[in-house]
Amino acid sequence: MIMSTFSVLLDQWKDELVAAGRSPGTIAMRMSYARRCLVSIGKPVELIERADVIRWLASGGWGPDARACAAASVKGFFTFLVDTRVIADNPATNLPRISRPRAVPRPAADAVISDALAAADPKIRLAIELMATTGLRRAEVARVKASDVEPVGRGWMIRVKGKGGHVRRVPCLPGLARRISATGGYLFPGYDDGHISPGWLGKLVGRVLPEGVTPHMLRHRFASIAYMEGGHDLRAVQALLGHASIATTQIYTATCDRDVRAAACAAWKVSA
Template sequence: MPTTYTPELRWGDAVTAFEAAQRAARYADSTIETRLKHVRRFADGIGLSPWRVTYEDIRAWLDRESSNKHTRLSLRTSIRAFYRWAAASGRMADDPSEEPSYVTKKAPVPEKWRPALDAFRSYLRANGQPRTSVSVRMAQLSRFARDHTNLDPFDVGFDDLVDWLSEKRWKPETRRAHRSVLRVFYAWAVQSGRMETSPAEKLPVVRRGTHLPRPALEEEYRKALAFASPRERLALVLAAELGMRRAEVAQVHSKDLMQRDGIWTLTVHGKGAHQRSLPLAPNHVSMLRSLPEGYVFPGNDHGHISPAYLGKLISRLLPAGVTMHALRHRFATRVYAVDRDVFAVQQLLGHASPATTQVYVRIEESSMRRLVEAVAS
């Protein structure tokens, strides 16, 4: 009968491979020994397979293990070295020791929920979900788990879900997103044999909210440009003049800039791993070509700045209540005004449906008044 590949065996193989990689990289013997000691200590205390560990697991373990600042820093450094190697060598899709952009200082996920959420995370990754989508879905599920600490995830009933969704004072989009992830999670639970039926299958449909477009005003955009640093100015331009989302701006790389038959384009990495190609104006080409190779906005989020932090930087340049996303609305409104082609605007924004694009376009009152006057008797 085959031997079960337990977490202990997985850790043993992982630490052996890590040690070989450290020695091949010619780190000092003392550094290697310290890192191995710390990683083994972590392995003994975490109780999980090395490849199921999350950022929240590492943070919680460090909190339990030591209150001494220097000891904690030393342990964290060794664990980061291990997981950077794991991610670089392809053993993990992401580095769990690196703080994700969505993390906030919240209570850890309840112990009862961890195995289920870890398994669901693996399912999403195996399904080819983009890293950002996985992070958002796990954050949403973790919110539900924290509100149901003493309830086993597979004992949740229909009424539990309805009560939770009904008590939240959310916008329709937020409510729809949480309903969606609960339906996916419990459909997976049924598919994987953890439950017989899904309590989320018959959750009531959440209607889309009615929104008025809120494009940034021209004077707001121009004032932000005047006070921006060179990199902030480029982020403003990409959002306001190309309609890019903050996550798309954050990921721009020099290799995304391409020229074919004398025409320059920028490959944009959009939602759900979808890519689109945007034509560039001469000023856009000049700004991008003047930068060194690599990420245009370097940072600690897999080599580039995190979208959340970039959004905060740009929002500081804009009036209160005006976000970086309002610059995308500005682009949509101005492009639509050129020839009223909603399908072209849809392609430029990377929307799956023109109905979504309509939410971004603000029709000027003067245009509506002109139409009304044209048919008036």
């Protein structure tokens, strides 16, 4: 009986998230954490207390990022229950602030990318090239179709629909753009609204990458090179990556040893 009630409430919350324009990936993540919380606590929602939520968060064994996502998800779910008057008080209000270590850029090395391109089949090579040379997320790569690329001036651009439905245009290698255009439809056809699912595409790319290197590190590589070789223009890199906050972009842009040394050398001379 409790489980059936949980399912009904989660389905209602899902409708709310869809209506708010949340991406399918975000909705799936939020729903997953909220469901796991409810099942683990095992009480009717009106009886769940703050201590129950704290106990669940403490027992998860997650890293800081996952724990923060879990906390945000359950807080959003219980806020929905309060707003719809299913419960009177939100047990996820004022949860402890989760400490998250400062993230550092993790760009994949060009040698690693070259080896992966040599080992991959033609389709996966296209995915790797897109991630490494345009900085697209795996979900964005999964949705690429022929009509997304177009010649502009002396080059080509690819139209990208990112998180929150925001659209940006990213320069694309002419040869890569022509191969995308030649497909006539989705670059990676599948059963997820006509294209491959982002999760499955990520697994396929991950299979040809060495241990410890993830598809997202290809995006980090693009950001780092674009920043270092493109005039250290953080705003431009932010636009290319489709980040809402420039603080997020800073996580993606590795600083080369040459720049670090130059910065240090600038402070070596002490004026008389």
